[in-house]
Amino acid sequence: MPNLLRAITLRRSNPIQNPFSFFSPIATSTRPAQTTTANDDPIITSVVDSLQQGHCWKTLSENFGSVKFTNPTVRKILLQLKEPVNSKKALTFFHWSAQESRAEHGISSYCLLIHILVKTGLVRDAKAMIESVLTKKFSEDNCRTLGVLDSLLDSFYTVDSVPFVFDFFVQTCAKLRIVDDILDTCKLLFDRGFPLSVISLNTVLHVLLKSDKVRLVWGLYELMIERRISPNEMTVKTMVGALCKEGKLEKFLCIVDRMHGNKRPAPHVIVNTCLVYEIVEEGRIERGMGLLRLMLNKNMILDTMAYSLVVFAKVRMEDLDSAKETYEQILRRGFKENAFVYDLFVGRSCEERRIDEAIGLLEDMERLGFKPDQTTFDWLIKSCACHGRLEDSLAFCARMIGYGLLPSCSAVNKMFGKLCENGRTKEADEMLTILLEKGFGPNESTYSRLISGYVKDGDMEGLTKVLFEMEYKSISSNVSGLSSEIIGLCKCGRLKEAKSILMREGCC
Numbered sequence: 001m002p003n004l005l006r007a008i009t010l011r012r013s014n015p016i017q018n019p020f021s022f023f024s025p026i027a028t029s030t031r032p033a034q035t036t037t038a039n040d041d042p043i044i045t046s047v048v049d050s051l052q053q054g055h056c057w058k059t060l061s062e063n064f065g066s067v068k069f070t071n072p073t074v075r076k077i078l079l080q081l082k083e084p085v086n087s088k089k090a091l092t093f094f095h096w097s098a099q100e101s102r103a104e105h106g107i108s109s110y111c112l113l114i115h116i117l118v119k120t121g122l123v124r125d126a127k128a129m130i131e132s133v134l135t136k137k138f139s140e141d142n143c144r145t146l147g148v149l150d151s152l153l154d155s156f157y158t159v160d161s162v163p164f165v166f167d168f169f170v171q172t173c174a175k176l177r178i179v180d181d182i183l184d185t186c187k188l189l190f191d192r193g194f195p196l197s198v199i200s201l202n203t204v205l206h207v208l209l210k211s212d213k214v215r216l217v218w219g220l221y222e223l224m225i226e227r228r229i230s231p232n233e234m235t236v237k238t239m240v241g242a243l244c245k246e247g248k249l250e251k252f253l254c255i256v257d258r259m260h261g262n263k264r265p266a267p268h269v270i271v272n273t274c275l276v277y278e279i280v281e282e283g284r285i286e287r288g289m290g291l292l293r294l295m296l297n298k299n300m301i302l303d304t305m306a307y308s309l310v311v312f313a314k315v316r317m318e319d320l321d322s323a324k325e326t327y328e329q330i331l332r333r334g335f336k337e338n339a340f341v342y343d344l345f346v347g348r349s350c351e352e353r354r355i356d357e358a359i360g361l362l363e364d365m366e367r368l369g370f371k372p373d374q375t376t377f378d379w380l381i382k383s384c385a386c387h388g389r390l391e392d393s394l395a396f397c398a399r400m401i402g403y404g405l406l407p408s409c410s411a412v413n414k415m416f417g418k419l420c421e422n423g424r425t426k427e428a429d430e431m432l433t434i435l436l437e438k439g440f441g442p443n444e445s446t447y448s449r450l451i452s453g454y455v456k457d458g459d460m461e462g463l464t465k466v467l468f469e470m471e472y473k474s475i476s477s478n479v480s481g482l483s484s485e486i487i488g489l490c491k492c493g494r495l496k497e498a499k500s501i502l503m504r505e506g507c508c
Contacts (some may be wrong), residue, residue, distance in 0.1 A: 044073065048080045051089040069097045071106040078112045082159050087120035107133060111151040115161035118168055126165075130172040145173060145181045146188075153192055167200040174200075174207040182208070183219050190227050198224075198232055205238045209245065217242045222275060225291050230298070231268060239271040252277070258340040258373065259308040273305045277312065285313045308340050320348045339370035346376045350383035358383065359392075371403060378411040385418040393418070397431060406440050413445045420453025428453065429462060444475050 069077075074097060081090035094113050098105055110133040117126035133148050152169060155161075166189050173182060182204055189196060201224055208217045221239055224231060231239075243249040252274045257264065259273070272295050279288035292309055295301040307330045314323035327341060342365045349358035358380060365372055377400040384393035393415045397407055407415075412435065419428040429450055432442065447470050454463035470476070 041073070041076070044076050044080065047077055047093065051081065051093055052086075071104075071109055074105060074109045075112055078109065078116065079158070082112075082116050084120040087116050087122060090116050091122070091125055107148055107151045108155065111148065111155050112159060114152065114169075115155060115159035115165055118165040119159065119161050123168070126168065127172060130169055131176060134173065134176060134178055145178055145185055149185055149188065153188075163194050166194045167197050170196055170200045171203050174204045177207060177211065179204065179208060179211065179213060179216070183216060183223065186220065186223060190223070195227065195229065198229055198235065201229060202232070202234045202238065205235065209238055209241050214242055214245050218275065218278065221271075222279070222291065225272070225275070225294060225300075228294065228298075231271075236268045236271055239274075240267055243271070243274065248274070254373070255340060256305070258343065258370075259338050260302065260304050261338070265302055265305075268300065269302055269305065272301045273309070276301075276309050280309065280313050280316055283316070285316060289313055304335065304338065307335055308338060311341050312344060315344045315348045318348075320345070320352060320354075323348070337368055337370075339365065339373070342368075342370060343373060343376045346372070347379045350379040353383070353387065355380075355383055355387060355389065355392075372400075374400075374405050374408065377403075377405060378408050381407055381411040382414045385415040388418075390415075390419055390422065390424065394427065394431060398434075401434065401438055406435065406438055409441070409443050409446065412440070412442070413449060416446060416449040416453075420449050420456065423453075423457055425450060425453030425457050425459065426462065429466070442475075447475055 074094075077093060078090050081087070081093065090113060094105065094109070110129055114126050114129045114133070117123075117129060130148075134144060149166075149169065152165065156165070170182070170185060170189070173179065173185065186196060186201070186204070201220065205217055205220055208214065208220065217239070221231070221235070224235070240249070243252060252270060253264070255277065256270050256273055264270075276288045276292050276295070279291065288309070292301070292306060296303075296306055307327075311323050311327050311330075314320075314326055324345065327345075331337065342361055346358045346361045346365075349355070349361060362372060362376065362380065365376075377396055380396045381393050381400070384390070384396065397412075397415065400407055412432075416428040416432070419425065432440075432446070432450070436442070447466055450466045451463060454460075454466060
């Protein structure tokens, strides 16, 4: 099956390279940290010795209360206390210098202490430090999240820290709902060789889902797949929740069913199919095909979905003949036809004005036992109407109703517009009656086309009926149908109503 993916002609050899180029790069310092021995400064030596001897705050204040601790000095002292055995002493000095000496700790000092605490396992204290550095206002002109992360990365090897510090940092950002830069944050960590755990990523996904940033959920999930982080059950549950929140679950269940038949696959397959489909639909075809390769290599998607998505990508590239050629190759390999691919071919054939070919494909679908969906019929109704095949357009509308489906407003309005332009307003009105009985909901454009048609045909009886129906349903004409409505009212002798509409619109 992976060979099928080579059918897509890609301009770059690796479609996954630099997938988030739209994010601003984060400058990271390459300046080596300067560790200082205790002999460099007698004050530093004295402070460290005092802390090693276990002196209390009162003693520290008596001995060093008059010393002004600058950020460089604080960092040097913390580095002298970076070993796990001295971590609590480092924490004591940090708090004492802030409270008693009024030292203004910078981001770099916070980050050194965070590394020391996490390395020792003082998680509660480290969490408090991360929360403080993320919420405190600093004089440094840094983005809150990315500025702190930059400093954590810069001091990681200086303290001989542990990678868990970055998982802890990301989890704390999520719990504080500081997620505006979370995608940049995660990507930078992956790029710097610090892959996040699935637990950390699930925490972020959950928070994003609960916020108003649902689209970021898909961006982070895309990053997980790209960086080969295997989603677990909680990840998939969150992604299904995202589909529900966006109102897209029913749509993609239908798409998967048309790809795979009535035997619905596991939730993770549905989620992965949705991800690739959306990426391809956005026009990021190379990106989508690259992710599809990764999914196939890890058995994260079924072959039937994969080949359907390959054909979808070809169709999105507006290359119908190539898509059909790929599809024929797939069938020769033993795969079965599916309704999803036929839907694609009918739609693309209509777009390319190959109406007879589209009709032939529809007949093939029905012969194979596939039920065309609403979109397929909409394409045929609109295309036939646009190309003067009004009888075919009406026939497809009736055929659609026979399947228990209803056309979209846009398809009906396109068909009615062409019928009314050609003096067949009565037929359009009769079709509307049938559609209304089946539950169709017309809009103002639907009635505006009928009004224009009846005015053009000089059918005042039909016009009056439509106007009363609009009044009963509290539907107003749109701008294009307003003039026809006023003319029609005048012809029907309803001058007062025509004047009222004219005055109202004039005032507006």
